[in-house]
Ligand SMILES: [Zn+2]
């Protein structure tokens with residue numbers, strides 16, 4: 169499916185075309201795609217809010233098998249199952265790359281944004297930017313781990329959470345519902361507080377099912393302050409609210425590729441005294457590095473019953489859990 173021009177998604181700008189099978193260059197592998205996740209970022213690419221290099225084949229949560237290899241490939245052999253994520257390449261030489269911050273490389277190329285991705289039968293990638301997929305995941309289970317999972321893992325890493333500290337999650341969608349499972353696995357003594365929009369009962373129920381210690385609405389004041397928080401929303405109000413209920417010296421990480429303009433007025437509520445003073449920090453998570461994907465996939469495989477699907481629509485299988493009363497809602 170090729171995107172040749174940006175347009176509202178209702179106009180169906182993705183076009184089915186027959187293209188030649190790409191050839192892997194030196195150190196590249198040709199991957200036969202078996203599953204590719206669909207991301208909200210692609211909606212932004214299709215509708216022009218995030219500039220992609222047109223024409224482009226979208227898709228950056230790719231699982232498939234190595235079909236052929238270019239010269240000098242040593243990490244993979246034919247038929248190996250691999251995953252490809254948002255980071256497709258970086259220069260490897262600049263000051264960012266040398267420090268492991270290849271996500272900030274000026275030559276960073278995004279899969280399905282700067283180079284062709286996975287809405288296709290075949291795609292090529294440098295062997296250093298492909299990851300083995302742990303056996304326990306099916307192709308479809310693994311695909312969303314490559315975006316929502318890996319970027320969520322990066323955001324969690326950037327919070328500097330220590331075991332026992334309180335983590336807040338604002339917004340509870342595709343990425344957050346994986347992050348809570350990592351946090352509960354890796355930081356066993358850390359309470360996790362989840363904030364959703366009012367009326368998002370499905371999200372709140374799922375948060376409870378996945379082990380949230382407190383579930384409330386953005387704007388609520390929990391009984392204890394957050395040592396760190398991740399904002400997964402496209403809005404500004406949750407950022408202000410996260411800073412308000414943040415402990416001294418805490419950090420809020422924004423995990424969003426862009427913010428919506430419509431709720432910009434919320435920023436006028438930002439008060440130095442209430443939201444930033446006492447060494448509170450605000451940081452953003454941009455793209456991912458190879459380290460994020462390669463650490464996250466085996467970690468995810470360790471988590472018993474990790475749920476990489478967002479199973480709304482099967483509401484009947486959820487029961488609202490008896491949430492821990494350690495942190496009753498509100499003061
Ligand atoms: Zn994505």
Ligand SMILES: [Zn+2]
Nearest residue numbers: 259262265273
């Ligand atoms: Zn670089």
